Amino acid sequence: MTKNTYQYGNARAEVEDASGLSGVLCKDVDGDYFFRVYQPDHSYTDYELNHDDLPVTIDQNALASLYKVEGHHVLDHSPEVLGLSKV
Numbered sequence: 001m002t003k004n005t006y007q008y009g010n011a012r013a014e015v016e017d018a019s020g021l022s023g024v025l026c027k028d029v030d031g032d033y034f035f036r037v038y039q040p041d042h043s044y045t046d047y048e049l050n051h052d053d054l055p056v057t058i059d060q061n062a063l064a065s066l067y068k069v070e071g072h073h074v075l076d077h078s079p080e081v082l083g084l085s086k087v
Contacts, residue, residue: 023047025056 003016023037035047058064063081067074
């Protein structure tokens with residue numbers, strides 16, 4: 001992957017294309033989201049999210065579900081992960 005240098009705000013930034021990159025969308029204790037990319041040795045790099053409309057595809061094995069609760073829409077872990085009972 002080719003890296004280039006650009007002026008980013010008041011600083012110079014080393015930039016590489018992120019197309020096709022896999023990672024995990026995470027939320028910290030303050031409720032802020034970040035993008036985590038794991039390396040083969042299980043180390044990782046966390047990226048601050050500044051992109052405002054980034055397409056995301058949820059993997060088949062992500063154990064994620066969409067919920068509609070009293071007109072409110074939520075993306076969360078699957079019912080099995082949360083230990084929810086069917087009604």
